[in-house]
Amino acid sequence: MNQAQPKPPQSPTALSRPFWEGAAAGRLMIQRCAACGKLRHYPRLLCDACYSDAVEWIEASRRGTIHSWTVAHHAFHPAFKDELPYTLVTVDLEEGVRALGRWTGEPPAIGQPVTGAFVARPDGVDLVFAPATA
Amino acid sequence: MSLRDRSCVTGIGETAYLRGATKSAFELQVEASLKAIADAGLTPKDIDGVIPIGIVSGTADDFIENFGLPDLRFSAQVPHGGASPAMALQAAAMAVANGVCSHVLITFGRNISAVAAGGNKAGARIHNMPQFHYVTEFEHPMGASAPAQLYAPMARRHMELYGTTVEQFGEVAVACREHALLNGNAVMKKPITLEDHRQSRMIADPFRLLDCSLESDGGAAVVVSAAERARDLRHRRVFISGVAAGHPDSPGSITQRPDMTSLGLAKAAPRAFRMAGVTPADIDVAEIYDCFTYAVIRQLEDMGFCAKGEGGPFVSGGRLRIGGALPTNTHGGLLSQAHVWGLNHVVELARQLRGDGGRAQVAGAEVGVVTGYGDMGDGALAIMRRE
Numbered sequence: 001m002n003q004a005q006p007k008p009p010q011s012p013t014a015l016s017r018p019f020w021e022g023a024a025a026g027r028l029m030i031q032r033c034a035a036c037g038k039l040r041h042y043p044r045l046l047c048d049a050c051y052s053d054a055v056e057w058i059e060a061s062r063r064g065t066i067h068s069w070t071v072a073h074h075a076f077h078p079a080f081k082d083e084l085p086y087t088l089v090t091v092d093l094e095e096g097v098r099a100l101g102r103w104t105g106e107p108p109a110i111g112q113p114v115t116g117a118f119v120a121r122p123d124g125v126d127l128v129f130a131p132a133t134a
Numbered sequence: 135m136s137l138r139d140r141s142c143v144t145g146i147g148e149t150a151y152l153r154g155a156t157k158s159a160f161e162l163q164v165e166a167s168l169k170a171i172a173d174a175g176l177t178p179k180d181i182d183g184v185i186p187i188g189i190v191s192g193t194a195d196d197f198i199e200n201f202g203l204p205d206l207r208f209s210a211q212v213p214h215g216g217a218s219p220a221m222a223l224q225a226a227a228m229a230v231a232n233g234v235c236s237h238v239l240i241t242f243g244r245n246i247s248a249v250a251a252g253g254n255k256a257g258a259r260i261h262n263m264p265q266f267h268y269v270t271e272f273e274h275p276m277g278a279s280a281p282a283q284l285y286a287p288m289a290r291r292h293m294e295l296y297g298t299t300v301e302q303f304g305e306v307a308v309a310c311r312e313h314a315l316l317n318g319n320a321v322m323k324k325p326i327t328l329e330d331h332r333q334s335r336m337i338a339d340p341f342r343l344l345d346c347s348l349e350s351d352g353g354a355a356v357v358v359s360a361a362e363r364a365r366d367l368r369h370r371r372v373f374i375s376g377v378a379a380g381h382p383d384s385p386g387s388i389t390q391r392p393d394m395t396s397l398g399l400a401k402a403a404p405r406a407f408r409m410a411g412v413t414p415a416d417i418d419v420a421e422i423y424d425c426f427t428y429a430v431i432r433q434l435e436d437m438g439f440c441a442k443g444e445g446g447p448f449v450s451g452g453r454l455r456i457g458g459a460l461p462t463n464t465h466g467g468l469l470s471q472a473h474v475w476g477l478n479h480v481v482e483l484a485r486q487l488r489g490d491g492g493r494a495q496v497a498g499a500e501v502g503v504v505t506g507y508g509d510m511g512d513g514a515l516a517i518m519r520r521e
Contacts (some may be wrong), residue, residue: 008261008274016271042268042387068294068394070286071339076257076279085336088278090287090389100273100389110294126276 007079010124016043018057023125026118028060030097041097062116063132064093069108089129091116101127138409139373140231142364143223143484143518145174145357151321151472154247155351159191162353163243164200170355175368176237181357183208183229183238185222187475188215191243207235213265216423216468217379217398217508219477223516224377226358236363242477243353250349265509268387281425282338282346284510288394289340289428295395296443298431300340302450304331306427307344307469309454314466316456316493321350322470345427347468354477356484371521372487375501376410378402382511391511399505399513400436406503407438410517414439417517418499419486420460421479423507424467430454433505437515456494464494479504480516487520 012020022029030041035052041060046053067090075081087103091114101116108114113132118125147169149162157165163186171178178201184194186209192200194209208229212218219240226238249259257279261270269284278284292298308328314320326344334343364371380401384391407413414437422430431445439460440448454462465471465482472478483504485491491499505515 007277008270008279010275011271013271042272042390068287068291070283070290071336072277072283073336073339074282075277076255076283077274077277080277080279083277086277088276088283088287090394098389100276100278102276110291124275 005079006123007121008077015045019043022057022059023118023127028062028099028116028127029057030060030095031055032058039095039097041099060093060095062093064091064099064114066090066108066110066112066114067092067098068110069103089114091129099127101129104128104130136409137227137231137377138375138411140361141227141358141374142361142371143356143374143480144237144359144364144367144369145170145172145176146481146484147171147173147355148319148478148481149353151319151350151352151474153321153350155245157245158248159243159245160196161243162245162351163191163241163355164353166243166353166355167197167239167241170241170357171239173368174237174357174359176357178202179204181237181239182206183226183235185210185212185225185238185240187212187218187222187240187242187477189213192241197239208238214512215508216425216476217506217512217514219475219480220377220504220506220514220516221379223358223374223480224379224514227374227377230358230360236360238358239355240358240477241353241355242474244474245351246349247351265386273389282341284388285426285428286338286341288388288432289426292395292428292432293340296446298446300332301328302431302446303340303345303427304328305449305452306424306430306454307331309452310424310463310467310469312455313464313494314470317465317471320466320471321348322466341426341428347425348470348473350472352472352474354474354481356477356480369488372484373519373521374516375412375519376406376408376517377515378405378409379512379514381513385510385512388510395432397432397436397507397511397513399433399507399515402513402515403437406515406517410519412501412517416501417460417503419464419483419496419502420462421464421483421502421504422462423476423479423505424463424469425507427469429507430462433507433513436513437503437505456496461496464491464496476506483518487518
């Protein structure tokens with residue numbers, strides 16, 4: 001669908017490029033400290049436990065539970081006007097970090113098990129969660 | 135050595151608050167600054183410290199040049215959004231208590247109407263600010279763009295964990311509006327009811343329009359002076375008795391915050407109350423940063439006015455209204471007076487403690503608290519008392 005105004009761009013940095021490359025391939029990548037093994041997200045330069053900047057990237061499960069949510073009824077950026085209302089969910093991932101994503105389905109509930117997938121949009125991908133299937 | 139009672143708010147100034155101002159942000163800032171300096175009984179050349187709030191209008195150098203300041207000894211930037219005014223009180227108190235300088239001007243002006251007319255509305259502005267870079271990169275592209283959308287999950291979780299209700303949010307909105315109507319300098323001029331609040335259009339569930347603070351133009355300023363110097367100035371002294379700042383975990387991302395219902399104020403408040411030697415039970419009047427109704431409920435809990443999760447019941451039954459047990463935002467707040475990053479809250483607390491609150495005066499107000507809440511949960515507070 002044509003959009004009058006493009007959405008805010010997904011702009012990888014040197015620090016976050018593996019996340020966005022993974023997302024484009026449908027994989028949710030998060031940082032793991034190569035020195036002590038602590039997982040972290042969003043991407044940061046240093047491990048806040050051991051201060052190492054050595055990083056490896058691992059693929060997260062995209063499974064988790066709803067931590068909280070909101071429904072946007074007002075477009076603060078014009079590119080989202082045609083999508084109103086839309087739901088955003090904050091998800092506790094099994095790996096112990098969180099992700100923000102869009103939501104499809106009935107209104108979510110805190111604690112509800114969910115699974116995420118990357119869904120293509122004209123200029124990239126969105127992480128979209130849905131109720132977990134048994 | 136403690137900062138308790140070592141500094142005073144000696145001057146306060148405000149422009150008219152409105153929408154569609156024709157003056158620039160800096161013009162508004164200068165107007166408020168001159169009023170605050172005159173209110174203290176000082177001249178501009180007495181100012182030897184400047185803290186401009188934010189980087190949206192005049193710099194310290196602009197004040198040297200326009201006021202002809204002969205010897206500016208102290209300046210600082212406090213880059214924490216709406217927490218900056220209360221954090222600036224901390225910086226100013228430290229500066230004057232240690233003899234670095236004598237009179238610090240804390241000053242702010244904004245013409246948000248002009249900024250918004252240029253296409254830079256609330257959903258776009260914060261993405262020019264480095265402290266929002268995680269939101270800008272990972273959340274804004276999905277449509278989580280503006281503070282209302284970013285803070286809403288905090289409020290939703292509080293509602294689901296503790297049973298906080300729409301009516302309790304409405305209590306905050308109605309109290310602020312009622313107080314704004316007592317104030318000759320408030321943007322909002324019509325009364326609202328709890329039902330008006332409930333019926334107002336949804337912005338970012340659970341926030342309705344009347345849960346959200348205003349976009350408005352204006353300037354505000356205060357002068358903070360060394361306590362000994364304040365003795366000779368125009369007004370009864372209003373001491374800064376306790377002041378502290380704190381930051382939430384994961385300040386750059388609410389999504390990643392371990393406990394998204396806890397703010398930086400929770401860390402700061404015990405420090406400030408201890409410094410002042412008072413408890414929440416001693417507070418006669420409160421000016422609480424009200425970017426959203428929920429933020430007031432949250433901060434009341436973080437300061438210990440009630441236990442965590444009990445903020446909703448606490449604000450019910452008119453407790454926050456003048457005549458209630460804890461008159462709050464006696465000027466109307468960001469929700470109904472004006473949004474000048476909460477420097478208007480500092481002005482109002484000093485006014486109340488001088489006894490100059492006019493129709494909104496809280497009888498016998500001797501001790502009060504003002505808070506700031508910035509960016510995604512940075513916090514600060516100052517406890518003040520009158521001499």
